[in-house]
Amino acid sequence: MTSAIGLTGLQKTYPGSPPVRALRNADLTINDNEFFTLLGPSGCGKTTLLRLMAGFEVPTAGELRLFGDDIAHLPPEKRPINTVFQHYSLFPHMSVLDNVAFGLKRLRKSDVEAKRVAQEMLDLVHLSAFSARKPDQLSGGQQQRVALARALAPHPRVLLLDEPLSALDLKLRQSMRAELKRLQKETGITFVFVTHDQEEALAMSDRIAVMSQGEIQQVGDPATIYEFPRNRFVAEFIGDADFFDAEALGGTGYKLANGETLIGPETEAGIGSKVTLFFRPEKATLKRKGKGLSGQVADILYLGNSTDYVVELAQGGSLTVRSENHKDGTAIADVGSDVVVDIDPAAVRVLTT
Structure with missing residues (x-):
């Protein structure tokens, strides 16, 4: 695969007392024609990394390459990269077509050529019928698609998207996920998407980099990140999980802190080693006996297509089981019901970090 963006030991420290290390020794390769997502909580360094790629920040140390060329100190206007921000910044006095054509004219394209390409981009985002409207005559989702068309018009080699869906309502965000994925596939442009929304990242990405405190914790495809997280932070951040402190008994046995034994996968941890076990709530089964x-059952949380049952264990501790709702809408158990939680050993994961 061709590398679109390559980071080696990339660092960014902001001066102050004390200095703020926003990015620490980041090593990462983003492939050409890939939908890649930087995922993490606020302050984890993902936006700093995006700004370094865009040229809005200069790295403190390390290498930043675009298709093999060193761009660490190249100004933004010299990079074949465009950025779509959370706030679309459309010109209110211009038509939709002129908004999309604006950047092309700045690149010294003729008026005819700029409008031709702009119209093509509006066709791509299904807004050709709105070309004569002003931005305030469009919905939020339509304005976002105009911003996308404007960013795509110069045919950048990489498109950076800084939480562009966060201002939209849930239904619109969900429809725009599919739209962004379609645009990435149709254009063949490398998309680098920044979000704190785990569901967005899982639904849209070819690969994900999970970040925390300025460091890249894990890189992988969505299924790998969700099913086989490298550490507890990734396991907690990428989805819901039940955790148990445990002691390895050798083979597949683990002694929980409450004294019970749980069967899981074999681990390299020696007998008596302290480990953390976890499983996803939907991977357990709630039974009457x-x-x-x-x-x-201590609490019940109805989620629409599923229900979370919070279970206080007889020997101490608690866990959550997520069950698909019955067709007739009846619950599996009521608050106060005695139950048994059956955990398939294949669903158990062992964390040693």
Whole structure:
């Protein structure tokens, strides 16, 4: 695969007392024609990394390459990269067509050529019928698509998207995910998407880099990140999870802090080693009786297509089980019901970090 963006030991420290290390020794390769997402909580360094790619910030140390060329100190206007921000910054006095054509004219394209390409971009984002309107005559989702068309018009080699969906309502965000993915595939442009929304990242990305405190914690495709997180931070941030402190008994056995034994995968951790076990709530089964961890339903959270059952375990501790709702809408158990939680050993993961 061709590397679109390559980072080696990239660092960014902001001066102050004390200095703020926003990015620490980042090593990363983003492939050409890839939808790549930087995912993490506020302050994790993802926007700083995006701004370094765009040229709005200069790295303190390390290498930043675009298709093999060193761009660490290249000004933004010299980079074949465009950025779509959370706030679209459309010109209110210009038509939609003129907004999209504006950047092309700045690149010294003729008026005829600029408008031709702008119209092509509006066709691409399904807004050709709105070309004569002003931005305030459009919905939020339509304005966002205009901003996308404007960023795509110069045919950048890389498009950076800094939380562009965060200002939209839930339904519109969901429809725009599919739209962004379609645009990336149709244009063949490398998309680098920044978000703190785990669902967005899982739904849209070819690969994800999970970030925390200025460091890249794990890089992988969505299924790998969700199913096999490298550490507890990734496991907690990328989705809901139940955690247990445990002691390795050797083979596939683990002794929980409450004294019960749980069967999981084999681990390289030695007998007596302290480990953390976790599983996703939807991977456990709530039953009235049978083998498993016994307990009592303490709370029920109805989620529409599923329900979360918070179970207080008989030997101490608690966990959450997520169950798909019955077709007739009835609950599996009521608050106060005695239940058993059956956890498939194949669903258990072992974290040693």
